[in-house]
Amino acid sequence: MKAIVCTRYGSPEDLELRDVEKPTPQDNEVLVKVHATSINDWDWCLARGKPFYIRLLCGLRNPTVTIPGAEVAGTVEAVGQNVNKFQVGDAVYGDLSESGFGGFAEYVSVHENALALKPANMPFVEAATIPHAAMLAIQSLRDKGHMRSGQKLLINGAGGGVGTLGVQIAKYMGATEVTGVDSASKLDLMRSVGFDHVIDYKQEDFTKNGQRYDLILDTKTNRSPFDYTRVLSPHGTYVTVGGATSRIFQAFFLGPLIRRLSTNHIRVTDLKPNKDLDYANQLFEAGQIKPVVDGPYKLSEVPEAIRYFGEGKHTGKVVISLQDENAAN
Numbered sequence: 001m002k003a004i005v006c007t008r009y010g011s012p013e014d015l016e017l018r019d020v021e022k023p024t025p026q027d028n029e030v031l032v033k034v035h036a037t038s039i040n041d042w043d044w045c046l047a048r049g050k051p052f053y054i055r056l057l058c059g060l061r062n063p064t065v066t067i068p069g070a071e072v073a074g075t076v077e078a079v080g081q082n083v084n085k086f087q088v089g090d091a092v093y094g095d096l097s098e099s100g101f102g103g104f105a106e107y108v109s110v111h112e113n114a115l116a117l118k119p120a121n122m123p124f125v126e127a128a129t130i131p132h133a134a135m136l137a138i139q140s141l142r143d144k145g146h147m148r149s150g151q152k153l154l155i156n157g158a159g160g161g162v163g164t165l166g167v168q169i170a171k172y173m174g175a176t177e178v179t180g181v182d183s184a185s186k187l188d189l190m191r192s193v194g195f196d197h198v199i200d201y202k203q204e205d206f207t208k209n210g211q212r213y214d215l216i217l218d219t220k221t222n223r224s225p226f227d228y229t230r231v232l233s234p235h236g237t238y239v240t241v242g243g244a245t246s247r248i249f250q251a252f253f254l255g256p257l258i259r260r261l262s263t264n265h266i267r268v269t270d271l272k273p274n275k276d277l278d279y280a281n282q283l284f285e286a287g288q289i290k291p292v293v294d295g296p297y298k299l300s301e302v303p304e305a306i307r308y309f310g311e312g313k314h315t316g317k318v319v320i321s322l323q324d325e326n327a328a329n
């Protein structure tokens with residue numbers, strides 16, 4: 001089978017499309033024929049071996065993860081003898097980031113717990129956008145942000161995967177007003193997915209514009225937690241899903257202190273992969289979320305697609321479709 005292989009840390013351009021052996025499912029595994037996969041921060045970090053913590057997770061000198069790709073949507077081709085959740089032919093999707101990755105390939109064999117059934121009306125290219133970004137948005141808004149109906153929200157880094165789904169989920173949960181912050185080229189698309197107000201971060205600093213928010217969801221944490229508390233309403237909550245490592249540590253360690261000194265909460269989301277896929281299915285089937293697909297691109301274009309993602313040029317989720325490759329087999 002064809003796969004994108006990573007043999008050393010360097011740059012996305014060091015990844016190669018190669019012929020490798022098709023995997024065989026172990027007892028608790030499902031062999032998935034991949035129809036679509038998507039790019040996320042894991043791939044950008046894994047290809048470069050940066051920041052350093054990625055080497056603690058995926059190999060100190062050389063990557064132990066040889067086929068990157070964390071999110072897949074596809075059909076079940078075979079099942080191990082202890083698998084009872086799925087059968088051959090099922091359409092499935094999921095986040096493989098705690099199951100060894102391997103999504104940038106024609107087939108991947110993965111533990112059954114990393115997958116959920118895909119709704120019939122969800123196209124594979126859209127399904128590949130959901131496992132990671134929707135779980136981050138749902139768990140940040142609901143579990144960390146304790147979002148309530150009637151709240152005023154801001155999403156920073158809003159034009160990517162988490163932000164473009166997050167605004168739709170927040171509206172479903174009853175947000176009255178959602179502001180999105182990103183670069184100028186993404187603002188029109190952000191309005192089209194539901195943001196009531198948009199801010200170009202190169203023109204305006206949302207922490208200094210005098211507005212207050214009940215809940216801030218941040219994918220790009222790049223300021224001190226005290227800058228965020230300045231724009232939180234009394235009892236308001238700031239939730240970070242990612243960004244500069246040093247700033248996330250500050251949020252983690254200063255959060256309890258800020259809680260003692262004020263009525264504000266500062267929280268860090270620790271993703272529970274796949275935990276809320278059933279909830280995402282319900283939202284999709286009810287027409288409450290429509291993913292923003294950048295692409296789709298081909299499997300052979302994964303290195304360029306990771307570079308494009310890492311440089312922040314994308315909007316929504318960068319998707320790779322293997323349906324042409326599959327049709328040829």
Ligand SMILES: NC(=O)c1ccc[n+]([C@@H]2O[C@H](COP(=O)([O-])OP(=O)(O)OC[C@H]3O[C@@H](n4cnc5c(N)ncnc54)[C@H](OP(=O)(O)O)[C@@H]3O)[C@@H](O)[C@H]2O)c1
Nearest residue numbers: 041157159160161162183201219241242243269270271312
């Ligand atoms: N918490 C967890 O357990 C966990 C697990 C996995 C991943 N993550 C993190 O979750 C996040 C995923 O977010 P995502 O997929 O939505 O990211 P994304 O698709 O990269 O979107 C982020 C957006 O932020 C914009 N941006 C860049 N600099 C900015 C700034 N200074 N101010 C405002 N916006 C800025 C980017 O556009 P421009 O570049 O054009 O400006 C981009 O549109 C990542 O940070 C990832 O590391 C968290």
